[in-house]
Amino acid sequence: MTGHGFRASAARECAWLWRNPWDLALLTWLPLLLCAVLAWQLSAGVARNLPVVLVDQDGTAIGRDLAMRIEAAPGLALVARTPDMATAEQLIRARRAHAAILLPPDAARRSLAGQAPVILYVNASYSAAAATIQREAAAVIDAANARLAVERIAAIAPPGSVRAAPVRAITTIAWNTPASQEQQLVSLLHPALLHLLFMLAVVSAFGRELRDGISDGWAPDLAALAGKAMPYLAAFMLWGVVAIVWLAGVRGWAIAGSPGLLLAGWLAMYLAYLGVALLLIGATRTMSQGLSLTGIYAGASFAFAGAIFPLDQASSFARVWSGLLPFTHFARLLARTWVADAALAIAAQPLLPMLAIALITAVPGAFLYRRAAGDPSSWGRR
Amino acid sequence: MWAAFRLLFAAIMADRAAALLLFVSPLLYAGFYPSAYAGEVVAQAPVVVVDLDHSAASRGLIARLGGVQQARVVASLASPAEAEMWLAKDRAVAALIIPADFAAQIARGGSGSVRLAGHGAHLLRASTALAGIGVALGQTARETAREQARAQGPPALPGLALVTRPLFNTREGYGAAVFPGVAFVIVQQSLLLGLALLAATARERLGHALRLRPAQLVGIALAAACIGLVDVGWFAGMVFWLHDYPRAAAPFADVAIGALLFVSATVAASLALASLFRTRERPLQLGLAISLPLFFLSGLPWPAEATPQPLVMLAKLFPTTAGLELMIGLNQMGGRIMDYSAAALNLIMLALLYFGIALWRWRQPAR
Numbered sequence: 001m002t003g004h005g006f007r008a009s010a011a012r013e014c015a016w017l018w019r020n021p022w023d024l025a026l027l028t029w030l031p032l033l034l035c036a037v038l039a040w041q042l043s044a045g046v047a048r049n050l051p052v053v054l055v056d057q058d059g060t061a062i063g064r065d066l067a068m069r070i071e072a073a074p075g076l077a078l079v080a081r082t083p084d085m086a087t088a089e090q091l092i093r094a095r096r097a098h099a100a101i102l103l104p105p106d107a108a109r110r111s112l113a114g115q116a117p118v119i120l121y122v123n124a125s126y127s128a129a130a131a132t133i134q135r136e137a138a139a140v141i142d143a144a145n146a147r148l149a150v151e152r153i154a155a156i157a158p159p160g161s162v163r164a165a166p167v168r169a170i171t172t173i174a175w176n177t178p179a180s181q182e183q184q185l186v187s188l189l190h191p192a193l194l195h196l197l198f199m200l201a202v203v204s205a206f207g208r209e210l211r212d213g214i215s216d217g218w219a220p221d222l223a224a225l226a227g228k229a230m231p232y233l234a235a236f237m238l239w240g241v242v243a244i245v246w247l248a249g250v251r252g253w254a255i256a257g258s259p260g261l262l263l264a265g266w267l268a269m270y271l272a273y274l275g276v277a278l279l280l281i282g283a284t285r286t287m288s289q290g291l292s293l294t295g296i297y298a299g300a301s302f303a304f305a306g307a308i309f310p311l312d313q314a315s316s317f318a319r320v321w322s323g324l325l326p327f328t329h330f331a332r333l334l335a336r337t338w339v340a341d342a343a344l345a346i347a348a349q350p351l352l353p354m355l356a357i358a359l360i361t362a363v364p365g366a367f368l369y370r371r372a373a374g375d376p377s378s379w380g381r382r
Numbered sequence: 383m384w385a386a387f388r389l390l391f392a393a394i395m396a397d398r399a400a401a402l403l404l405f406v407s408p409l410l411y412a413g414f415y416p417s418a419y420a421g422e423v424v425a426q427a428p429v430v431v432v433d434l435d436h437s438a439a440s441r442g443l444i445a446r447l448g449g450v451q452q453a454r455v456v457a458s459l460a461s462p463a464e465a466e467m468w469l470a471k472d473r474a475v476a477a478l479i480i481p482a483d484f485a486a487q488i489a490r491g492g493s494g495s496v497r498l499a500g501h502g503a504h505l506l507r508a509s510t511a512l513a514g515i516g517v518a519l520g521q522t523a524r525e526t527a528r529e530q531a532r533a534q535g536p537p538a539l540p541g542l543a544l545v546t547r548p549l550f551n552t553r554e555g556y557g558a559a560v561f562p563g564v565a566f567v568i569v570q571q572s573l574l575l576g577l578a579l580l581a582a583t584a585r586e587r588l589g590h591a592l593r594l595r596p597a598q599l600v601g602i603a604l605a606a607a608c609i610g611l612v613d614v615g616w617f618a619g620m621v622f623w624l625h626d627y628p629r630a631a632a633p634f635a636d637v638a639i640g641a642l643l644f645v646s647a648t649v650a651a652s653l654a655l656a657s658l659f660r661t662r663e664r665p666l667q668l669g670l671a672i673s674l675p676l677f678f679l680s681g682l683p684w685p686a687e688a689t690p691q692p693l694v695m696l697a698k699l700f701p702t703t704a705g706l707e708l709m710i711g712l713n714q715m716g717g718r719i720m721d722y723s724a725a726a727l728n729l730i731m732l733a734l735l736y737f738g739i740a741l742w743r744w745r746q747p748a749r
Binding site: 034037038043046047092094098107116128132138145181184189204207287291304307310341342343346 | 398424469471472545675681693
């Protein structure tokens, strides 16, 4: 069997998977199900109709105007109007509203002098909703101001004194005009899930041989190791392509840079995790421990990638750990070639650390694994 | 019953993988996970500026940007195209572009408009940097308003001014918003995977499904609940305190009842699921990857209002969803247990449902 190791080994693995539906699940319906749930959940992209309370202690037309504008704002929904702040706070505590907009007494009179404060209380414990509400509330107040300027202030102020603000900003989000979080989150969550599942599948595949004892003369030379990993690499590359096609094709988040480079990034990421998987199983020789360590190594990648929250001010441990995760580098490549269109040399640069991790872990990993495979006394550990 | 209670602890101590999952992983994750968010708020996000105006007003604006905490000017560039390249290279997350007629517009009494661009792949950092630039713009605006007033009389100020105040997580820390949720996903996964691993191992050794009398199952559930409560106490009492996350906002009794409900539902669900596995390693293979979708379905990182309704219903089947709402509400927001009666009821229903399934799955065969 050793002679034509690669193909025979791949065929042997496929045949085994075919007979063991729960192992097959790990590279077929489980990735599909988990990725689909996330893709569906985030398909709205921007949050709509977040419940807010209007605390109107002023009781004039301004409050009625604000209520109408809140109802009309796509991101907000008015769930209650009350003069009582305690009621509003209770609604927020009970999660029936995410925020309260307080219009203090005397707001109408003070608005004539300008800068009457309107206070937005947001539930910062649910920060995703809070961020959307802040943006929407700012737009509501801007619109209310525009009307006030025309209707009321202009009536009493001397002509010419109602001027546009002296400095204005026109804000755009480069490469993501609606500032939707769908592209950012889904494009990162899918590889975050897939690399973890990939590593679990590969650790299982290699760990299983040591657990059950190597049978039918499978000899783990390098070609056979590569052949054994091949079905997993192929299946998960396919899921990578499906993830890209979903977001870029179906959802329309076009790839600004090179799709080829993006695929190279997926491949390099999988190769790096393949190396780490081999090293973990070669070092522990125990499937359950290899899987537990996989959970620790690959389970928190999303937090440590620095893609959503930057790691610049994190501890040096967190920064080093982040650099050791292939997903961190993949996230950089993703930002530079999917979202933005950086020059090839810059966009492709994260490939290097991923390939370096692959090499540095796969060489000792293959050595340790082959030694374990050649030592039947180390088999059967649970 | 008490024999079964002790048996669970003995089984955990005898099995290194189970001990790692049930005892060590909550300790490990508590030390390790929050370190990613140690900065808490984004500071000094890199920004590039393009000054096409070269006037006193534009230079004044850039100088003010230097004093802003959220953003840091990393380069002054010659053209917007160059700024886009810097963004594409990830060397900056936002750009401030001051057009050539900025000062002239202000002098005429109009609006000097600037263009701000944020990086679409780094929304959090970009929006923080843009907020910082906004502060500098506001200061410039007040100053220029005074200058304009000298020439043209005082301008009318906008009628309303929006002031934002964060509630509960008052420092608006990122870790403080994320980790108090993640902690309960960790508790659930630790119990689920640990118990399932033990159950599958026992089933493998026996060669058939393990059978338990109801009293024995209750004993095991109580032992598991003890572990779960210690986990919750460890996170809510020690770890949140250590990282200065908002905590202990509600009376202790309310938090304790909340913890009890969450742990009961989690233990019941873990026992029910544990009965399905036949192979020791299988729960780890299939279960480790569900943490991320579970966390997203909980409604914390992504609002339930923006989630499709069928998924919101599905999410109610996992103890993490109602558990997170209840525990964050009590611990961070200072509500009382009655404020979350729907979540509490959800947990009670789950506990009953899953414990019923567990009783049925682990029952003695009828003779």
